[in-house]
Amino acid sequence: MLSYPAATTKEQKLHMIDQLKNRLLHLHGDAILAIGIYGSIAQGIDGPYSDIELRVVTKDGVSLPGYEFIYLPFKIEISMIQKQEMYRSASAVDDSWAIKAGAYAHLAAIYDPNGLLEEIRTLPMQVPEEAIREVMREFMIWEPYETVGKIRNNKLDGNYSYLPLGAKDLAWQTAKLIGLANRTFFNTRARTYEESLQMPSRPSGYDELVELVIRGQLHEMEMVYERCENLWTGLNEWVEEMGIDYRLMELPF
Template structure:
């Protein structure tokens, strides 16, 4: 098995980023409208093994090949997207908005003469409260309600093998809802739990279960089940306080 490449400092990452930018502009010229850096490197929060993530915005109708490669010791991702599609994505909201929006809101422009990244950021910040509440309502049906049903089924059958994973899933799903409610894009996926517990609006019971998940302390199955029930109660109370009603009283037929 090949050894993991040696860690390097930020200076070498920045040098490679500049090299990639110049090569892209040299090869594709006016087909490229903007190049930006996002993720932990853009936020200057990266570790020595963090990915380098670049977004390239092209003219409409121009499809250029992106790539994702290992260039030891780095992993380099270059994503290509046409301008119209990029701006449409920036103004949209779904349950993954807290995870994905940081790539728009925290973008560091490397080349952006027409200020398209600023335009995308403005669109991402203009999403309405009603749109966010509707996404949260739908997501409660799609994911947390189903996950809690599986947790309760595990309790009923006495088969707790799935419980640690289910507790993680419920915590992750709640973190996404917390990010939406607070309009908070998490800086990186790896910091989602850590940041979510600090946000002002969150359900009762969340911080306690999130800490267990972050610590990997999920061995006491009965206790974890009780923490899931506590969070579920808090989650329903919290969404109700925000005017989100996701339970139907009659068939929509």
Template sequence: MHMNGPVKISREERLQICHEIASRLHEVYGDRIVAIGVYGSVSRGTDGPFSDIEMLCVLSVSESSESIEFSYEWLAGPWKAEVNVCSAEILLKTASTVEGRWPLTHGPFFSQLSLYDPEGFFPKLIEAAESPTKGDFRRAIHEVLVGEIYEFVGKLRNVSLNGPRTYLPYLAVQFAQYGAMLVGLHNQKLFSTGAMVLPEALEMPNRPDGFDNVARMVMSGELGEPSKIVSACENFWNGLENWANEHDYVIYSKRIPF
């Protein structure tokens, strides 16, 4: 049967493509290249037959040039590739920063498969990624609680009153996804891949009450009963408030904090 889009490619073929891309990067950027690596499932050795290719090209910056941060992303028919081209100082700064999706976004900084690294940049990248303090994680948790989850609660209650209830399954997914980010941030643990966020979060300690129910509901796909979604998400929010108080994470501030 003819299949459009991705086709099965062996790991050996995929690695060969990575080396071909690296060779082309050397042709384009020459002596400016600090390091080239592969990240994602390919670097971890968990790539499947239809996995895409994700690579990083690190560049130096001279006094006459500006910092660079962009991506090449393309389809070659049977496979897809993305190459992030980034100045070394930008990458180090990003690696040392904690934001709300840190448990999912920062894995690549720890798991580069090096194709070219004559000056030992990737160990420096790991060192930068290990540098955030507990305070950095606390701030990220606050941002998720206030900037994401609290807004979802408001939307949940609006939909409960006025509809459309077709929006509820999407909200349940958001509650589960960002709840998992909170669990990962609290434990300072990374998720291995996007597909494993919920099951891996369920294995971590110190989960807020109500999270497990929402996560399992989403994983099962049983999102057809609006009343169950509303009840599960409201219970999770109550659990989050108690969890935040227990761990001294601030949700509420004075009426106007500035």
């Protein structure tokens, strides 16, 4: 019986990638400007269970359907994007920039006759500093502030079963802010915590909470709550030091 997902070798994946490229070009020809591979395979850090992820850039005005499917033994994702939309996406910044930017910066060309992907790879790092700071300001309102409110509410209500989830949410949200503050994207989601701990600018209390999350030691609820509170204090001091003020003293209207 075949187990799922199935392991694959680098040679199998490279052969499949070549097949996909040739089939796409055969079907769509000149409509395709470039094909790149991203994710762990593009970085050479893929394992035997890694997905194949392709990004196909088409001419403006040409809309082709994307695909995500299992073609045993592979999990394959093919995203189709028009040229100008590709430029916009690669240049954009939001709260997930540190998670998503690598998909552009690490694009490895498997078909790129005009060097389009070489230019696209540089776009994520051209995001203006003021845009990053504004995203951080907005994100503090949208996520961490609300998460800490939920953590405190559930602690007061005696619903300790929520605290591990709240702690994980707060740690993940802070990791995204750390990537933004350091203008550094993570190589893969699986290495986010590991890589965030190596970045020079981090709020106090972050390392201690992430240590619990990484080790799965979230059963001592008083400790979990204390470390969430410590991080929240450190997070506010950290953004204040950067001149990011997300709290108003007067109503905005």
